[in-house]
Amino acid sequence: MNIRTLCxxxxxxxxxxxxxxxxxxxxxMFSHFIDASYGSIYPALSQLNAEGLVTVRAEEQTGRPDKKVYSVTEAGRAALAKGLLVVPARDKYKSEFLFEMLFKNMLPEAHVRLAIEKQLNDLREDLSRMVECRAEGQTNEGSEFIMGYGEAVLTAGAKYLESKLAELQPKIKLAAE
Amino acid sequence: MNIRTLCxxxxxxxxxxxxxxxxxxxxxMFSHFIDASYGSIYPALSQLNAEGLVTVRAEEQTGRPDKKVYSVTEAGRAALAKGLLVVPARDKYKSEFLFEMLFKNMLPEAHVRLAIEKQLNDLREDLSRMVECRAEGQTNEGSEFIMGYGEAVLTAGAKYLESKLAELQPKIKLAAE
DNA sequence: CGAGTATATATCAATTTGGCATATAGCAAA
DNA sequence: TTTGCTATATGCCAAATTGATATATACTCG
Incomplete structure (x- = not known):
């Protein structure tokens, strides 16, 4: 699945x-499992427009470039429906954190602690973003499903890290005194 | 962190x-959280060799190209240690599956079921690969840590999908009869 | 008053992917 | 038996994607 379908x-x-x-x-809602940069979004929108799958409307703004507001056309909705029918590719998960942790015993304990705390923080950020989306949200069956999945996975990760951090804690307190 | 450090x-x-x-x-052990293609691995190894961070030894083989076996040098180990000291980038997770599920209500139920079953299968494959690695494994503190994390996260995901699939199941049996 | 953040589009070098080419051999199905 | 698949092994390359930067303005916070 490509960025065009995503848009x-x-x-x-x-x-x-x-x-x-x-x-x-x-x-x-997408932040947990999707990534895309301007460098891919803008060309994708131009292409979609050229193909008649979206339309553009320029909204004037003072002090800023015109906002180009895109809307899907009927053809666009059809293309989306078709694009969604492919068997989804396997999930891709890249974690520098886990790679680093593989070399735990080579690393200073302070660095390990910091890395774990950062990771835990990232997970909690993701979780609270989900809670927000749910609160504001025009939720539907689909968004409920994916947020349930995200919550399950993120919570499990956070729980694991919390327990590992607790194991680390005592040593530090002693070292600090 | 780049592919060179990974290698x-x-x-x-x-x-x-x-x-x-x-x-x-x-x-x-890495399969859960790392991805790289030949197109990035081979150039990385050449570069590492040029920089003196690894050495190459050609192993002759019949019927196949010579196997080029790479080993880290002392300089390579130093470079690794240094490369690991950066604050790890935020995890990247891309899931076409979750994106598709967002549009659940647009999709035929059979497709939804298939997608969930595939996802569940992927998670179980990852899990059993981890169990294998542990069984064979020259395990150390680091690998124990990351496999614990992976297990926690994957198990949580699988559990969630199993429950969702159970909710879906009855309707199908009726439809099949 | 300067730094940082936010809005908004766009480009582009560098990286990375995913598929192909090349070559050989074993194994299974049609 | 021959066709296709899998495995070993390196490597290239077009296409996709990232991450940083450029451009421009306005608001907020210390």
Whole structure:
């Protein structure tokens, strides 16, 4: 599945500019499991427009470039429906954190602690973003499903790290005194 | 963190060819949270060799290209240690599955079921690969840590999907009769 | 008053992927 | 038996993607 289908999907909920799509990907419901940069979003929108799958409407703004608001067309909705019918590719998960932890015994304990705390923080951020989305949210069956999944996975990760951090804690307190 | 550090890390456990590194990434301990293709591994190894961070030894083979076995040098181990000291980048997780599920109500139920079953299967594969690695494994503190994390996260995901599948099941039996 | 953040689009070098080419051999199914 | 699949092994390359930067303005916070 490519970024074009991704944009169609987001636009199918609400018309948006490239900037807003990026924001949605970073802070919205999608943030946990989707990534895309401006360098891929803007060309994708141009292409979709050229193919007639979306339309553009320029909204004038003072002091800023015109906001280009994109909306899906009927053809776009059809393309989305078709694009969603492919068997999804296997999940891709990249974690520098876990790679680093593999070399735990080579690393200073302070660094290990910091890395774990950062990771825990990231997980909690993701979780609270989900809670927010649910609160505001125009939730549907689909969003309930994915947020349930995200919550399950993130909570499990956080719980594991908390227990590991607790094992580390006592040593530090002694070292600090 | 770049692929060069990744290769150094894998080679620090055992000397290997590019092919074997790729296999390790696909099937080994790393498979859950690392991804890299030949197109990035081979250039990385050449570069590491040029920088004196690894050495190469050609192993002759009948019917196949010579196997180029790479080993880390002392400079390589130092570079790895240094490379591991950076604050790890935030995890990246991409899931076409979750994106598709967001549009659950647009999709035929059979497709939804298939997608969930595939996802569940993927998670179980990852889990059993981990169990294998542990069984064979030259395990250390680091590998125990990351496999514990992986197990926690994957198990939570699988559990969630199992419960969702159970909710779906009855309707199907009726439909099949 | 300067630094940082936010809005908004766009480009581009560098990296990375995913597929292909090349070559050989074993194994299973049609 | 021959066709296709899998495995071993390296490598290239077009296409996709990232991450940083450019451009421009306005608001907020110390």
């Amino acid at each position: 169609l999907g987001i636009l199918s909920f609400q018309e948006a500019s490239g900037y807003e799509i990026k924001k949605e990907i970073e802070e919205g | 150094l890390g894998i080679l620090s456990f055992q000397e290997a060819s590019g092919y074997e590194i790729k296999k390790e990434i696909e099937e080994g």
